[in-house]
Amino acid sequence: MTTPSQDGYRFPAEWEPHVATWLTYPHNDDSFPGNIEKVYPSYMRFVAEIAKSEKVRINVPTKYKKQLLRQLDNENVDIGQIEIFERDSNDVWCRDHGPAFVVKDTPMRQKAVVDWEFNAWGCKYPHEADNLIAGAIAADFDLPVYRPGIVMEGGAVEFNGQGTVITTTSCMLNPNRNPQLNKQQIEKYLCDYYGVEQILWLCDGIEGDDTDGHVDDITRFANAHTIITAVESNINDINHTPLKDNLRTLKSVRLLNGRQPDIIELPMPAPVIRDGQRLPASYANFYITNDAVIAPTFRCKQDDVAMQILSSCFPNRRITNIDSTEIVWGFGSFHCLSQQEPT
DSSP states (O other): OOOTTTTTEEOOOTTSOEEEEEEEOOOOGGGSTTTHHHHHHHHHHHHHHHHTTSEEEEEEOGGGHHHHHHHHHHTTOOGGGEEEEEOOOSOSOHHHHSOEEEEEOSTTOEEEEEOOBOOHHHHOSOOTTGGGHHHHHHHHTTOOEEOOOSBOOGGGOEEOSSSEEEEEHHHHTOTTTOTTOOHHHHHHHHHHHHOOSEEEEEOOOOTTOTTSOOGGGTEEEEETTEEEEEEOOOTTSTTHHHHHHHHHHHHHOOOTTSOOOEEEEEEOOSOOEETTEEOOOOTTOOEEOSSEEEEEEOSSTHHHHHHHHHHHHOTTSEEEEEEOTTGGGGTOOHHHHEEEEEO
């Protein structure tokens, strides 16, 4: 059996044109304990902002379809931009359980799906329904499917669209994912199934991240040669040292063309704590649509500074910030919620 790389496919950068963004509707109370009703205002605004420039394709269990339609109407979302797919799900984090769309840059622009295994970040939560979603989407659109047979999550990898991916050892080499594979074997899967040639390894993620250190909470590409990375200036904060170590690593790397990437430092928000638990609040968990960057804010003084930095990084896109203080109670934010489908 061939791999996407052998067949000429690659995983495009997030800023490349989308036909749609995929979401999975939040309905599980356990995802946001005692809080799910407070999540919907920010979630529906997120849907509305995406719909301004591309389709929004939403997975929703049948019993929640009417509720979703009512919420879309209340938010005045352009319903012509919404496509609803009735299917079961366990959780809301489509970045990790949704399909990885790869493309072949031919005149006909072919597209396929990589259907990784999903085990809810090391079997921490129920995930049987979520693990079926990527394959179901591929079947809906009659797309070719590649099934590597190993665990992988979209939030664990960050791409520049020109052959480079960034990931973390704390997540990708965690024995709760693929204990049978070593680092070199994981790298081969990344190259074979995402069509990349270079893997940049960071070490740890941020405190409170129950994914064991997803890269989309700490380090993102703004373009093919610019990397945005989170930093914590408070030396007494638990995130200070791991983020400082990641910054040092990034300053030492070279891209495939030999160029040193431009590094932009993005501050961390003030700690967000709920019921005595530190949550993985980070401005790096933004999502890039066809015309905007949708960024989380957390009701603190760092919000304005972070938005100004993101604005400078994306001069051709509007910066839209949405309060994510309630959403992050589920241990993620807007990038975790979404998965882009390229044109």
